[in-house]
Amino acid sequence: MNLIDLKDLSPSMLTDFVLQLGLPNYRAGQIFAWLYKHGVTDFAEMTNLKKEIRQLLADKAWISSLQPQTIETSKDGTIKIAFQLDDQALIESVLIPEGDRATLCISTQVGCAMGCAFCLTGTMGFSRNLRPAEIINQVLAVKKILATQIVTPEENQEIHEKTGLNNLVFMGMGEPLLNLDNLIIALDILLDQRGLDFSERRITVSTCGIVPKMRELGERTAAVNLAVSLHSVDDSLRSQLMPVNKTYPVDTLLAACRAYPLPPRRRIMFEYILIDGVNDSAEDAKKLVKKLRGIRCKINLLPFNESKNMLYKCPPQARIDTFQQILWDAGFTVLVRTSRGADIGAACGQLVVRPGTKTTGDCSSISDNG
Numbered sequence: 001m002n003l004i005d006l007k008d009l010s011p012s013m014l015t016d017f018v019l020q021l022g023l024p025n026y027r028a029g030q031i032f033a034w035l036y037k038h039g040v041t042d043f044a045e046m047t048n049l050k051k052e053i054r055q056l057l058a059d060k061a062w063i064s065s066l067q068p069q070t071i072e073t074s075k076d077g078t079i080k081i082a083f084q085l086d087d088q089a090l091i092e093s094v095l096i097p098e099g100d101r102a103t104l105c106i107s108t109q110v111g112c113a114m115g116c117a118f119c120l121t122g123t124m125g126f127s128r129n130l131r132p133a134e135i136i137n138q139v140l141a142v143k144k145i146l147a148t149q150i151v152t153p154e155e156n157q158e159i160h161e162k163t164g165l166n167n168l169v170f171m172g173m174g175e176p177l178l179n180l181d182n183l184i185i186a187l188d189i190l191l192d193q194r195g196l197d198f199s200e201r202r203i204t205v206s207t208c209g210i211v212p213k214m215r216e217l218g219e220r221t222a223a224v225n226l227a228v229s230l231h232s233v234d235d236s237l238r239s240q241l242m243p244v245n246k247t248y249p250v251d252t253l254l255a256a257c258r259a260y261p262l263p264p265r266r267r268i269m270f271e272y273i274l275i276d277g278v279n280d281s282a283e284d285a286k287k288l289v290k291k292l293r294g295i296r297c298k299i300n301l302l303p304f305n306e307s308k309n310m311l312y313k314c315p316p317q318a319r320i321d322t323f324q325q326i327l328w329d330a331g332f333t334v335l336v337r338t339s340r341g342a343d344i345g346a347a348c349g350q351l352v353v354r355p356g357t358k359t360t361g362d363c364s365s366i367s368d369n370g
């Protein structure tokens with residue numbers, strides 16, 4: 001009989017499971033707290049459950065966890081963690097500390113099918129979606145790493161509330177909206193106050209522009225933040241950079257952004273990687289201004305993080321400044337994100353792992369998404 005990984009169940013699915021076992025409703029809340037507040041991975045540790053209940057659970061279910069395979073720390077403090085999954089597939093998460101806060105960049109797929117031209121993950125191709133448990137376990141594993149660094153050994157029994165991990169960005173390997181059902185279960189777990197209790201304002205889901213799924217995300221979830229990888233508003237160029245644009249061109253994508261059910265005072269974040277001589281001219285900036293007019297948004301400019309595996313280059317500083325100035329002058333909120341973790345290969349949308357190899361990758365310029 002296949003055992004159910006309890007971490008694949010949303011809070012309401014866990015309640016249904018508990019009721020099916022003939023247990024009262026409140027047991028689901030107790031189990032949920034053990035899983036996510038205390039981080040237990042063994043039913044024997046659920047000490048407020050009778051022995052017979054623990055045995056009943058063990059007969060039907062199991063509790064997965066992820067152990068870091070490698071942890072690399074950049075000289076700027078960025079930490080890249082590789083995890084090996086049950087089927088030996090590898091994924092990476094990136095932790096970006098900033099003072100007493102930290103942002104975690106989470107993967108949602110093994111590889112990615114979208115093939116963006118500037119992204120190393122795209123070169124891996126797509127292997128599979130991550131289960132909800134595999135998404136959540138990245139967060140739990142990183143909280144544990146942080147907890148062991150900042151609390152005393154006696155307190156390490158329990159995953160500590162105050163780890164400083166307060167921002168989650170779904171910008172790691174994969175296109176989150178192509179794993180939407182599992183993403184939504186993971187979000188339900190992350191936001192539940194009985195467990196991890198993340199604020200919806202501190203969670204950002206990033207998409208390359210899967211238009212129908214954007215609508216679905218808005219309809220099916222609490223109001224997490226939405227980031228859209230734009231990188232050009234010229235259809236021909238954007239299709240070269242991001243093949244998804246052939247299916248959902250710029251105007252279709254921006255119409256979906258306009259229709260997205262944003263809560264009051266919240267803005268869509270547009271990500272724009274500046275690539276030398278490709279999309280970084282004053283003309284490009286002016287076109288961007290024209291297209292984004294009327295959308296409640298902020299713009300993150302990400303100077304391209306050069307890598308020996310990519311032909312693209314980072315623009316000179318003067319061109320970055322001019323591009324930013326044009327957006328500022330038009331009244332947009334615009335930030336230039338400096339690269340983080342470049343020395344360990346850790347920059348946004350460029351994580352790459354291949355079976356049998358040491359992990360490499362890049363994930364920078366991610367943070368402050370609240």
Ligand code: SF4
Nearest residue numbers: 112114116119122349
């Ligand atoms: S940028 Fe994102 S959507 Fe595009 S290939 Fe990379 S991981 Fe996939």
